[in-house]
Amino acid sequence: MLITSLLPLLTNYSLGFDLVAGPDDTVTLTIVPRKAAEAAHTLANGEARPISITASAAEIDAELGRGIDGALGQLIASRKTLADQIAEQRQAAELARTAAAQAAKANTAAVKPAAPTAPVKASVSSPPADATPGEPASLW
Incomplete structure (x- = not known):
């Protein structure tokens, strides 16, 4: 009865007991x-972690007897869902990283460096004709 109830789990998993x-x-x-020899999917780290149950022998028998509907089946299914x-x-993170890198390359290629301009020369104006040496020039 125990092995029959665990048979659905054995299609994807080989189960070791201690x-x-x-x-x-x-x-x-x-x-x-x-991973079972015939299983199509690969096990994620979370799926392959050992599961430990401590209870009376009758409680463990009853829970394992429920198969995929029991605690063991639900725990393995939850781990598989989390791994997925x-x-x-x-x-998604890798796709976003790739898209961001491509966008950065596109932005870099689109921004062309500005053409160099000739240096601006400061113009020096001559003092007004009525300026006296030693005194500040008037603005009016």
Whole structure:
């Protein structure tokens, strides 16, 4: 029954199990999802992280018996969804980075340097005819 309920997960994942007995009749089950040999998609880092469940043996059996509708199936599906979202965000960021680089190149090519101009020469005017040496010139 357990393997039959996990069969939908086994189409995309190879599942490794590790069982450790704990105090008060608890059991810690560590599940390591790996890519199944026939799976089309590649596992993201989040999908391949081990999952650890600590509960009574009956509780773990009941939860694993629910298959993809149980906690294990939902957790793996959530990790896959998050991995897909991260991949989409990385792709969008890369596209934005590429578009910004192309826009910067286009702006650089469109802006032509200004033509050099001849240096401006200061014109020196001669003092008025009625100016007296040593006194400031009048503006009127």
